[in-house]
Amino acid sequence: MNQNAQRIVNNPKFQELVTKRSAFAWTLSIAMLVIYFGFILLVAFGKEFLGTPIGSGVTTWGMPIGVVTILSAFILTGIYVYRANGEFDELNRQILEETK
Amino acid sequence: MRAVTTRIASTAAASAAAAGALLPISAYAAGAVDGAVQKQATNVSAIVMFLVFVLFTLGITYWAARRTKSAKDFYAAGGGITGFQNGLAIAGDYMSAASFLGIAGLVYANGFDGLIYSVGFLVGWPIVLFLIAERLRNLGKYTFADVASYRFKQTPIRTLSACGSLATVTFYLIAQMVGAGKLIQLLFGLDYMFAVIIVGVLMIGYVTFGGMLATTWVQIIKAVLLLSGASFMAFMILAKFGFSPEAMFKAAVDVHPKGVAIMSPGAFVSDPVDTISLGLTLMFGTAGLPHILMRFFTVSDAKEARKSVFYATGLIGYFYILTFIIGFGAIVLILGKDANGAYPFLTAAPAEGIKAAVASVIGGTNMAAIHTAHAVGGDLFFGFISAVAFATILAVVAGLTLAGASAVSHDLYASVFARGRVNEADEIRVSKITTVVIGIVSIVLGVAFENQNVAFMVGLAFAIAASTNFPILLMSMFWGKMTTRGAVMGGAIGLISACVMIALGPTVWKAVLGHPTAIVGYANPGVFSIILAFAGIWFFSITDNSAQAQKERRDFEDQYVRSQTGLGAEGASAH
Numbered sequence: 119m120n121q122n123a124q125r126i127v128n129n130p131k132f133q134e135l136v137t138k139r140s141a142f143a144w145t146l147s148i149a150m151l152v153i154y155f156g157f158i159l160l161v162a163f164g165k166e167f168l169g170t171p172i173g174s175g176v177t178t179w180g181m182p183i184g185v186v187t188i189l190s191a192f193i194l195t196g197i198y199v200y201r202a203n204g205e206f207d208e209l210n211r212q213i214l215e216e217t218k
Numbered sequence: 219m220r221a222v223t224t225r226i227a228s229t230a231a232a233s234a235a236a237a238g239a240l241l242p243i244s245a246y247a248a249g250a251v252d253g254a255v256q257k258q259a260t261n262v263s264a265i266v267m268f269l270v271f272v273l274f275t276l277g278i279t280y281w282a283a284r285r286t287k288s289a290k291d292f293y294a295a296g297g298g299i300t301g302f303q304n305g306l307a308i309a310g311d312y313m314s315a316a317s318f319l320g321i322a323g324l325v326y327a328n329g330f331d332g333l334i335y336s337v338g339f340l341v342g343w344p345i346v347l348f349l350i351a352e353r354l355r356n357l358g359k360y361t362f363a364d365v366a367s368y369r370f371k372q373t374p375i376r377t378l379s380a381c382g383s384l385a386t387v388t389f390y391l392i393a394q395m396v397g398a399g400k401l402i403q404l405l406f407g408l409d410y411m412f413a414v415i416i417v418g419v420l421m422i423g424y425v426t427f428g429g430m431l432a433t434t435w436v437q438i439i440k441a442v443l444l445l446s447g448a449s450f451m452a453f454m455i456l457a458k459f460g461f462s463p464e465a466m467f468k469a470a471v472d473v474h475p476k477g478v479a480i481m482s483p484g485a486f487v488s489d490p491v492d493t494i495s496l497g498l499t500l501m502f503g504t505a506g507l508p509h510i511l512m513r514f515f516t517v518s519d520a521k522e523a524r525k526s527v528f529y530a531t532g533l534i535g536y537f538y539i540l541t542f543i544i545g546f547g548a549i550v551l552i553l554g555k556d557a558n559g560a561y562p563f564l565t566a567a568p569a570e571g572i573k574a575a576v577a578s579v580i581g582g583t584n585m586a587a588i589h590t591a592h593a594v595g596g597d598l599f600f601g602f603i604s605a606v607a608f609a610t611i612l613a614v615v616a617g618l619t620l621a622g623a624s625a626v627s628h629d630l631y632a633s634v635f636a637r638g639r640v641n642e643a644d645e646i647r648v649s650k651i652t653t654v655v656i657g658i659v660s661i662v663l664g665v666a667f668e669n670q671n672v673a674f675m676v677g678l679a680f681a682i683a684a685s686t687n688f689p690i691l692l693m694s695m696f697w698g699k700m701t702t703r704g705a706v707m708g709g710a711i712g713l714i715s716a717c718v719m720i721a722l723g724p725t726v727w728k729a730v731l732g733h734p735t736a737i738v739g740y741a742n743p744g745v746f747s748i749i750l751a752f753a754g755i756w757f758f759s760i761t762d763n764s765a766q767a768q769k770e771r772r773d774f775e776d777q778y779v780r781s782q783t784g785l786g787a788e789g790a791s792a793h
Binding site: 126127144147154163165175177192199203210 | 330333334336337338340341343344345347348349352463464467468471478481482483490493494497501520521524525527528531532535538539775776779780782783784785
């Protein structure tokens with residue numbers, strides 16, 4: 119094994135980075151899957167609900183739910199990038215710095 | 219040259235019937251323009267604006283060519299693209315002509331159901347960001363096979379990855395070429411052959427001379443033009459209704475023959491297994507498309523790679539919301555009377571007291587967005603949108619061609635054939651020759667498939683990407699016990715099962731080959747082929763105890779550290 123890589127693996131900060139970032143990435147991935155497949159299952163089994171008008175108009179619940187599903191994808195990526203490019207990259211920078 | 223435009227109701231009805239028959243399988247609307255088309259009147263303003271686009275992009279190609287010297291410049295634009303630019307380019311790869319015209323047309327015909335497609339095409343992106351983007355950027359150089367083969371035997375993995383890439387690229391290219399041929403008849407009123415030759419020749423030009431830099435900028439320009447045009451349309455439509463979606467929906471329900479049914483899910487999801495399978499295929503297929511994965515190597519580091527996906531997701535989501543508004547606007551503007559009490563976009567005015575049929579739109583439902591552009595922006599804007607719609611195909615095929623050429627030159631030639639003993643100049647030369655070959659082959663295939671049903675091809679491309687490229691790539695980065703044997707066997711099982719199940723399924727066996735019933739009941743076999751691929755990788759890896767396998771497992775930690783920290787990753791520019 120490469121010497122630098124060995125030193126990084128032994129650095130507790132590396133373990134911290136990997137644990138935190140993986141947990142965060144998997145949590146968000148599962149959130150996205152739950153939202154998406156929740157939407158698909160609603161489309162398959164909750165047609166009545168999605169087709170119910172909001173109030174007295176013709177706009178149905180399906181419309182905002184569909185749009186929110188699209189927005190949630192964008193918001194989740196935003197949350198990840200904010201934390202990964204800030205907190206995690208700072209930790210990463212320190213790890214690489216200490217390896218030099 | 220110009221054929222007489224046929225605007226008789228029976229032709230329109232026939233094309234609508236074809237479109238209707240395709241509905242359950244046209245889930246890949248974002249990649250293929252299908253169904254019968256009728257050539258329209260020559261659209262001079264559109265042709266002029268398209269020529270301006272071509273001249274401008276050729277200027278960019280000239281500029282890019284002077285800056286493209288090394289292999290890194292050619293394959294990865296020197297690694298100097300910013301996160302925002304790359305986000306625009308990725309969004310551009312996704313906003314194909316067919317996703318603009320196809321999804322707007324789908325909303326026009328079915329209302330709410332169009333939204334289900336859009337969501338499916340979007341949700342792959344967050345997954346790409348969370349699990350793949352930064353590792354890919356940290357490990358790779360020019361192609362995704364660099365990552366997939368990182369610690370494995372180069373020859374088998376590179377060969378399999380290159381096969382996966384070329385298969386994906388070829389099916390996608392055929393669908394695009396046929397789409398171009400159909401669109402040029404609808405949008406410019408020119409012949410099918412023109413489109414195939416123009417697209418083939420220009421894509422060779424962009425890629426051979428300008429490499430990734432030109433390919434990226436052509437895509438960025440197109441993305442900006444398309445987003446601007448679609449934003450303007452959505453704005454004008456909403457303005458007509460005092461910016462009240464409710465008022466717009468109400469007007470649409472009043473004129474649409476399906477009435478209030480367009481506001482709720484229709485028959486789109488008839489089989490939940492098929493739908494979930496489609497969802498998985500779209501999600502993982504997105505993460506396995508070689509021309510999109512390649513874009514992650516054009517940015518300087520993992521930070522910019524993450525930003526690219528963030529911007530791309532936002533832009534694509536925004537674009538899908540626009541197409542949804544445009545689709546509803548199309549219902550009102552096409553099926554309703556205009557200010558003069560006429561129906562300018564229908565083949566025939568409906569009888570008094572009867573709602574106009576969706577299918578009576580001139581040119582078929584794919585034209586819904588184009589007619590809407592005409593209605594909200596007049597002749598000049600109509601020309602602009604037509605030109606942009608055609609330009610989108612050009613930009614997408616350039617990216618596909620570059621990905622195909624890289625698979626041949628970087629994976630097959632440099633790594634497999636020459637075993638790494640090759641200089642950059644030779645490698646680039648092979649890539650350029652391959653580009654010319656791919657260009658010529660796609661012209662030939664575009665002509666050969668003119669009258670074929672190509673709706674299944676984008677589905678096949680996604681299925682192969684999801685069942686071969688993606689499992690190998692993901693497992694190689696996440697699972698330390700994977701071995702060369704596992705990767706090759708699992709990838710091959712995924713490739714074969716996806717192809718065989720699609721060939722025996724309703725889209726090919728029934729719709730293309732004309733058999734009365736399909737042998738495989740599912741149009742989207744993704745859920746089976748993806749699971750088979752992962753299971754294959756797992757089984758053939760854990761049972762592999764060769765010395766090579768032991769070494770590959772030991773090498774994982776080095777790869778792991780680099781994938782997480784970027785230690786030793788490719789920098790912004792090699793020179």
